[in-house]
Amino acid sequence: MANNEFQSLQGMSDIQAPEIFLWQMMEERARAVFNSYSYDELRTPILEKLSVFQRSLGDTTDVVKKEMYSFKPSKHELAMRPEGTAGTMRHLAGRGEEGLNARVFYIGPMFRYERPQAGRKRQFHQVGVEATGEPNPLADAEAIALQKSLLDAWGLTGSKIQVSTRGEPSDRQPVADGLRAALQPHLSDLCDDCQRRIDENVLRVIDCKNENCQKVVDQVPSAIEFMSDASRAYLDQVIHALENMGVEVTVNPKLIRGLDYYVHTVWEISHSALGAQDALAGGGRYEISLGKKSVPGVGFAVGFERAIMALNACGIEGEQFAPDCGLWLVSLGESALTENMKLAAELRSKGIRCGMELAAKSMKAQMRKANRSGAAKVIIRGDEEIEKGTVMVKDMAEGTQEEINLEELIRDA
């Protein structure tokens, strides 16, 4: 801490026990949930050609424009993945027909060069899924249900699912024109940023955090009202399908998702415990163009760091998932140490966690360590026991101990 020689890079942290136990639980349960929805894991490289991200995310997005870790070691400019969809699509597109009807999930670190703050790291971790296939409201609803199942499996409560739609690509122009026309009379009430946004990216005015802007937005029709009947019907079908599955959602026409490739359904899951970055998960239907090819599908991503903040707020901590403390072996004298090494190996081969002091230390010191390890039982051996072929087993909570045969211990372990 005092020396930056041993400090990790800004916005990148070492994850250690006990927090790591929470990560392990989440990863394990995520795999189980995805498996139950018949998704298979796909591991793509962290490093890709820069162009993979540029074409998928669109090279006007902030993520690509200014948040990418990129470098050019040789011919190609490379980049660390800032999210998981682009690499997945690169992979699926290469699988031809099969890739257009696939269900995969990914889990791992992502990198974005941003200023760290609550719920925002430069190396962060996501778990996400992609289900490719032509637009289908049921597929969107199932993806939302899957995401809900995942959060339930983690024990996360108090999150809120907000759903909206971006409509079809052909709706974009009417929506933008409609909103612009509706906002124009209120131009002077909008903040400076929004006065600029109204021309550059009207949708951004809708989710501006400024109070005055929100007042204006509340007065004008929502983006959805400028969309085609077909687009609105699509959203209705998604909502009905979710009702049918018993998944509670709120329709929020003000929900805006940044990436360009979204069409139709978009959603976000927020949690009040998170601070300014309150979205712990987000997803939507997309149409991702990869040069001459284009892949339709639906997917979502959940941020581990943010989900953990929310879990902590629910009283769920890493300690609760710590492995069993197992046994501690205390050795008195050199021959006991040798014998205990042998015993530990045997117990460990049965999957039992065994700790022991490998240096010649006093019994007091060894007992102190045993106590700190949290072991429920301590096995004590000295010359006497070795000669008799027994071990002393001490119950740390009770403070009692009994002498039993070595074979018995190994058999019952």
Next chain:
RNA sequence: GUGAUUGUAGCUCAGUUGGUUAGAGCGUCUGGUUGUGGUCCAGAAAGUCGCGGGUUCGAAUCCCGUCUUUCACCCCA
């Protein structure tokens, strides 16, 4: 990129208007006679005061830079 904020032992923090060998609590280690932890008692180890410059007779303390922490904008998971 913008605006704030933080940095003193392993951890949590004191450190008075710049003045000798920088402190506390917790933790760690060692003891309190033969092989017994968690309580108690005694002792010990442990700090380039984030780093680099500057001002000064003298800087943890003032100034500048830099890195880092945390938060917000922005953006997003």
